[in-house]
Amino acid sequence: MNAKGKILIADDEPDIVEIIRYNLTKEGYEIVTANNGDDAIQKAKLSQPDLIILDIMMPRKNGVEVCEILRAQPAFKDTVIVFLTALSDESSHVKGLETGADDYISKPVSPKILVSRIHAIFRRINKEPEEKVIKIDNLEIDPVKFEAKVDSKAVVLAKKEFELLYLLASKPGRVFLRNEILNQIWGNDVIVGDRTIDVHIRKIRQKLGIDCITTVKGVGYKFTM
Amino acid sequence: MNAKGKILIADDEPDIVEIIRYNLTKEGYEIVTANNGDDAIQKAKLSQPDLIILDIMMPRKNGVEVCEILRAQPAFKDTVIVFLTALSDESSHVKGLETGADDYISKPVSPKILVSRIHAIFRRINKEPEEKVIKIDNLEIDPVKFEAKVDSKAVVLAKKEFELLYLLASKPGRVFLRNEILNQIWGNDVIVGDRTIDVHIRKIRQKLGIDCITTVKGVGYKFTM
DNA sequence: ATATTGAGTTCACAATTTCTTAATATATCG
DNA sequence: CGATATATTAAGAAATTGTGAACTCAATAT
Numbered sequence A, B: 001m002n003a004k005g006k007i008l009i010a011d012d013e014p015d016i017v018e019i020i021r022y023n024l025t026k027e028g029y030e031i032v033t034a035n036n037g038d039d040a041i042q043k044a045k046l047s048q049p050d051l052i053i054l055d056i057m058m059p060r061k062n063g064v065e066v067c068e069i070l071r072a073q074p075a076f077k078d079t080v081i082v083f084l085t086a087l088s089d090e091s092s093h094v095k096g097l098e099t100g101a102d103d104y105i106s107k108p109v110s111p112k113i114l115v116s117r118i119h120a121i122f123r124r125i126n127k128e129p130e131e132k133v134i135k136i137d138n139l140e141i142d143p144v145k146f147e148a149k150v151d152s153k154a155v156v157l158a159k160k161e162f163e164l165l166y167l168l169a170s171k172p173g174r175v176f177l178r179n180e181i182l183n184q185i186w187g188n189d190v191i192v193g194d195r196t197i198d199v200h201i202r203k204i205r206q207k208l209g210i211d212c213i214t215t216v217k218g219v220g221y222k223f224t225m
Numbered sequence C: 001a002t003a004t005t006g007a008g009t010t011c012a013c014a015a016t017t018t019c020t021t022a023a024t025a026t027a028t029c030g
Numbered sequence D: 001c002g003a004t005a006t007a008t009t010a011a012g013a014a015a016t017t018g019t020g021a022a023c024t025c026a027a028t029a030t
Helices: A014-026 A037-047 A063-071 A091-099 A111-125 A159-170 A178-186 A196-208 B014-026 B037-047 B063-071 B091-099 B111-125 B159-170 B178-186 B195-208
Strands: A006-010 A030-034 A051-055 A080-086 A103-107 A134-136 A139-142 A147-150 A153-155 A175-177 A213-216 A220-223 B006-010 B030-034 B051-055 B080-086 B103-107 B134-136 B139-142 B147-150 B153-155 B175-177 B213-216 B220-223
Touching: A006 A014, A006 A037, A014 A030, A014 A111, A030 A037, A037 A051, A037 A063, A051 A063, A051 A111, A063 A080, A080 A111, A103 A111, A134 A159, A139 A159, A159 A178, A159 A196, A159 A220, A175 A178, A178 A196, A178 A220, A196 A213, B006 B014, B006 B037, B014 B030, B014 B111, B030 B037, B037 B051, B037 B063, B037 B178, B051 B063, B051 B111, B063 B080, B080 B111, B134 B159, B139 B159, B159 B178, B159 B195, B159 B220, B175 B178, B178 B195, B178 B220, B195 B213
Parallel strands: A006 A030, A006 A051, A051 A080, A080 A103, B006 B030, B006 B051, B051 B080, B080 B103
Antiparallel strands: A134 A139, A139 A147, A147 A153, A175 A220, A213 A220, B134 B139, B139 B147, B147 B153, B175 B220, B213 B220
């Protein structure tokens, strides 16, 4: 079976490991475990997990050290690392952020929170999700062929137009703020004028000839059929 | 409203406030500001932010004092508080964390670090409870789609109307003071006349066609079904 | 080397919607 | 009943989006 993702759990307390393993396995993740710092590094290299959960307090290199060592390697530059922190150990939060951890989970571990947090992280990881063909009524959007069809008739869209349409249509009904759109399509640091989005929206509406993008004044745009 | 989260910034240096406001607004956060300690406490109570950024050095109660006062109140037990510290003031880091702050950011503020830190904090908060569809009887309010439904029939609300309805419906039965409403929907630095709220309330009642907002004379409004 | 093309952006202004105000009517409470 | 608060209405202000045209910049064709 195709696992949702591979997760490495490193903690020296077997109980904790088991709680986490049980809950995440149940959710369809593939689990690898380690019980000390050196082991964690070893296993990480071998199994190349998508996500690593590191206990801060571990024998033979603590979590922060492991994180630093892994982060120094190109292979783990983009791996998501999450710390397990005891509640008492407040200051390590700060330290962790600087070291390059992406999130924290506090002990004692609540299975419900754990699972939702992990889900959220994987959602975030998959920012370039499966390029899937979207079909809604008589509209078809194929990100692989980079083409849109209305009533099986191809419509030629420019790159930005296509990206914009695909973004909106990927979550029909959901309102995308102008800011969100800018971040997703143009990127965080690109600055374009206020009217640029409108112009692209217009082009899409024009070219498709169907009314599938609704303006939510003062908020953004949403896809609706 | 469709904001990712609400942040209160308290600092007596307008420049700093503006830098932070600009960068976080761009990221889709809703910003409320204060320029001294007392003001910060006031604004915190009124607007109930998810995160509070406190400058340590402020007139009329410094950041640590503000933090202590807020932390003593149940409403702010779980609010994330972050200190702004001058680099010189090393010792206050420790003090701050002891007081119950969750993190600190050093001045001068680097926008990039600021943003990533705030993002990380919000990921940690896991603020799922917000941004949730509200369903009460035959009324449905979906903040993601920015749409309200009565008997499964969509009702088009303007931005302010929607925000207002969502606010009231988020805590059915609870009375919202006019002041609270102003701070939550308009923000603390916007001044609008007394009758403005009434007009929006009226529009909501009119558009929904159902009687779900009750006037509490001399106090405010509440949602009731 | 020069023209052509088209995507992407910007601009000025028009069109539209939303928000606020002001004025008046109505309701409520002691 | 009288004082105060809210409801209602219409109209003008303010804000936001739509639009046509022009401009920049590459890539491509001539």
